[in-house]
Amino acid sequence: MYFIEEIEAKYDRSPANVQIGGAADRKADYTDKTIKPQYTMKTYDAIIIGFGKGGKTLAADLGARGWQVAVIEQSDQMYGGTCINVGCIPTKTLVHQAKLATYRPEPTFGQRSEHYRRAIRRKEEVTALLRDKNYRNLADKPNITVYTGTGSFAGPDEVDVTFTADYPDRRDAGTDPGTAGSTNATSGTATAKIPAGTAAGGYTKGEKLRLKADRIFINTGAETVIPPIAGVRESDRVYTSTSIMELEELPKRLVIVGGGYIGLEFASMYAEFGSQVTVLESYPELIPREDRDIAASVRATLEKRGVTFRLNTQVESVQDGKTCAYVTVRDSGNGAGSTGNRNTNNPTGSGTDGSRQVLEAEAVLLATGRKPNTAGLNLEAAGIRTDPRGSVMVDDRLQTTNPKVWALGDVKGGLQFTYISLDDYRIVRDELFGTGERKTQDRLPVAYAVFTDPPLSRIGINEEEARRKGLDIRVNSIPVASIPRMHTIGETEGVLKAVIDARTDEILGCTLFAPESSEVINTVALAMKNGNKASLLRDMIFTHPSMSEALNDLFK
Structure with a gap:
C-alpha cells in the first residue's frame, strides 16, 4: 500500500485551478475526428483508462484531493492491473512454490503434479485477495467510479465506455460522481463485483456510456506478441x-x-x-x-x-x-x-x-515479447500519435500529442516494470500539483530482476557495453561459492560482477546472478543514485553472514 502524500498548502485542491506547464502551446489534429454524442454523457475531473499500477495510484491520489474520477477496466479479473493478476504477483507466487518442490526427496511426477495443482490454487487465492483489496481501495471511495468495460476515445476529451457484461441495475455499473457507494465483492474468490450507486435504470452488455474530462490518463499496459507461426492460434495446447x-x-x-x-x-x-x-x-x-x-x-x-x-x-x-x-x-x-x-x-x-x-x-x-496494448482505444480520434512500435508517444513528462492526455506504464513503451508505472504516477503528480520539474530521465539508472533460480539482477551498464564505449574500467567478479551466507543455505551457483570507472571510482554497473540478488541489487542502485563511490560499498559494515556483505569484496 502506497500512502498518498498530503498536498502542500500553497496548491489549490480544485482541479480547475491546476495549471499544466507548456500544455497550452501543444497542438493536435483531432477536431474533425470527434464523434458526435448519441447516448448518455457524464463529466468527470479525470478519466483513467486501465486499472494498472500507475493508474490506480493516481486515481486514489486524485480522489483524495477531491477530484471526481472515472476508472475504466475491461475485465473484473484485472482490477489492480497486470502485476497483481497475471504478472509479478502470480508468477513470483509460483516461483516460490516451484522452489519448494525441489526440497522434496526425488518425488514422483504424480507427486509433483499434485504440488503443482496446489500451487495454482495458492496463486489464485493470492491474486483474488489482492484484486479484491485493490478494487475496494478505489470503488469504496465516494468520488471514484469504476466502470467495467472497454474505453475508446470519441474526441480530444471524451471516452466511450462499452460495457463488457450485463448489469441488471445501473447502480452495478459504477457510482455516480459524488455518490458514496458500497461494494459487494466476494473475498477470496476470483470475481469482484461492481459497487452500488443510486442511479436507476440498467445497462446491458455492449451498451455505451460517454465520459468527458479535461484530463485523461492511459494505463492499459501491454499484451503478448503472437508470432506468425502456423497453427499457434488454432492450437489448444x-x-x-x-x-x-x-x-x-x-x-x-x-x-x-x-x-x-x-x-x-x-x-x-x-x-x-x-x-x-x-x-x-x-x-x-x-x-x-x-x-x-x-x-x-x-x-x-x-x-x-x-x-x-x-x-x-x-x-x-x-x-x-x-x-x-x-x-x-x-x-x-x-x-x-x-x-x-x-x-x-x-x-x-x-x-x-x-x-x-x-x-x-x-x-x-x-515467450516472444510484449507490445503496447492500444487496440480499440481509437487514439486517432483524440489526436494521439504512436511510434513505429505502436507505443503511445509521450514527452519527458508523459504528456501525449494531445495536451489533455497522458500515458503511464507499458503502453508508452520503454522499460516494462511495475515500478516504472509507479514512478510514472509520481511524474504526473508533480506535473499536476508540484513544480513540473520531474522527468523520465531523472529515474535512471533503473535496476531489474529476472526471477530464475537463482535470480538474475542488474543495474547500469555491463562490461561489454562499457568496453564498446571505450571507457577506462576495472571489472571485479566473484563466484557465489565464495560467500559464506550461500553455504549456510546450500546454494552456491552463480556469479557477481561489478563495472567501475578506473579513474573516478564511480559505479557504472552491477550484475548479480545469485540467490537474494533481487534484494541486494537495490543497495547498489541506491549507491549509484546518490553518486556514491565504489569505496562506500567496499568499506560498508554489513551484517554477517549475509548476501549483502559480498559487496565488500565485489567493489574492492
Whole structure:
C-alpha cells in the first residue's frame, strides 16, 4: 500500500485551478475526428483508462484531493492491473512454490503434479485477495467510479465506455460522481463485483456510456506478441505467459518459444515443478543484452535443472495431436548452441545442419515479447500519435500529442516494470500539483530482476557495453561459492560482477546472478543514485553472514 502524500498548502485542491506547464502551446489534429454524442454523457475531473499500477495510484491520489474520477477496466479479473493478476504477483507466487518442490526427496511426477495443482490454487487465492483489496481501495471511495468495460476515445476529451457484461441495475455499473457507494465483492474468490450507486435504470452488455474530462490518463499496459507461426492460434495446447498460469495440470513436457527473460523465468519455474523443458531461441545467443560470461552461467545453471536449449532454431508450425502438440522446428546453420539430447521431447529427424525436426509437448508457451496494448482505444480520434512500435508517444513528462492526455506504464513503451508505472504516477503528480520539474530521465539508472533460480539482477551498464564505449574500467567478479551466507543455505551457483570507472571510482554497473540478488541489487542502485563511490560499498559494515556483505569484496 502506497500512502498518498498530503498536498502542500500553497496548491489549490480544485482541479480547475491546476495549471499544466507548456500544455497550452501543444497542438493536435483531432477536431474533425470527434464523434458526435448519441447516448448518455457524464463529466468527470479525470478519466483513467486501465486499472494498472500507475493508474490506480493516481486515481486514489486524485480522489483524495477531491477530484471526481472515472476508472475504466475491461475485465473484473484485472482490477489492480497486470502485476497483481497475471504478472509479478502470480508468477513470483509460483516461483516460490516451484522452489519448494525441489526440497522434496526425488518425488514422483504424480507427486509433483499434485504440488503443482496446489500451487495454482495458492496463486489464485493470492491474486483474488489482492484484486479484491485493490478494487475496494478505489470503488469504496465516494468520488471514484469504476466502470467495467472497454474505453475508446470519441474526441480530444471524451471516452466511450462499452460495457463488457450485463448489469441488471445501473447502480452495478459504477457510482455516480459524488455518490458514496458500497461494494459487494466476494473475498477470496476470483470475481469482484461492481459497487452500488443510486442511479436507476440498467445497462446491458455492449451498451455505451460517454465520459468527458479535461484530463485523461492511459494505463492499459501491454499484451503478448503472437508470432506468425502456423497453427499457434488454432492450437489448444499453446499458451501465453498469462494463460499458462491457469493450466491446472503440470505438463510433462513443455516447449518454450523464446529464450528471453520471460522464457527463462518460466523455464526455471517449470523445470523445478518437474516438467521436461525445452527452450527454442531463434538467435545464436541467449539473453544477448547480458555479458557472455553471465549468460553462460545462467545457461549452465538451468541446464543442471534439466532445461534443454536449442539456439539458432526457427519454429515453423504447431499442430495438435490426441495427447500432445507437435512442434516443427528447423535448426539454422550447423545447429551450434543446442544442448544435448536429454529432455528433447522425442524429436524425430536427423537434427543438424538446417534439418527439420518435430518435438512433442503437452504444452507450448509463447515467450516472444510484449507490445503496447492500444487496440480499440481509437487514439486517432483524440489526436494521439504512436511510434513505429505502436507505443503511445509521450514527452519527458508523459504528456501525449494531445495536451489533455497522458500515458503511464507499458503502453508508452520503454522499460516494462511495475515500478516504472509507479514512478510514472509520481511524474504526473508533480506535473499536476508540484513544480513540473520531474522527468523520465531523472529515474535512471533503473535496476531489474529476472526471477530464475537463482535470480538474475542488474543495474547500469555491463562490461561489454562499457568496453564498446571505450571507457577506462576495472571489472571485479566473484563466484557465489565464495560467500559464506550461500553455504549456510546450500546454494552456491552463480556469479557477481561489478563495472567501475578506473579513474573516478564511480559505479557504472552491477550484475548479480545469485540467490537474494533481487534484494541486494537495490543497495547498489541506491549507491549509484546518490553518486556514491565504489569505496562506500567496499568499506560498508554489513551484517554477517549475509548476501549483502559480498559487496565488500565485489567493489574492492
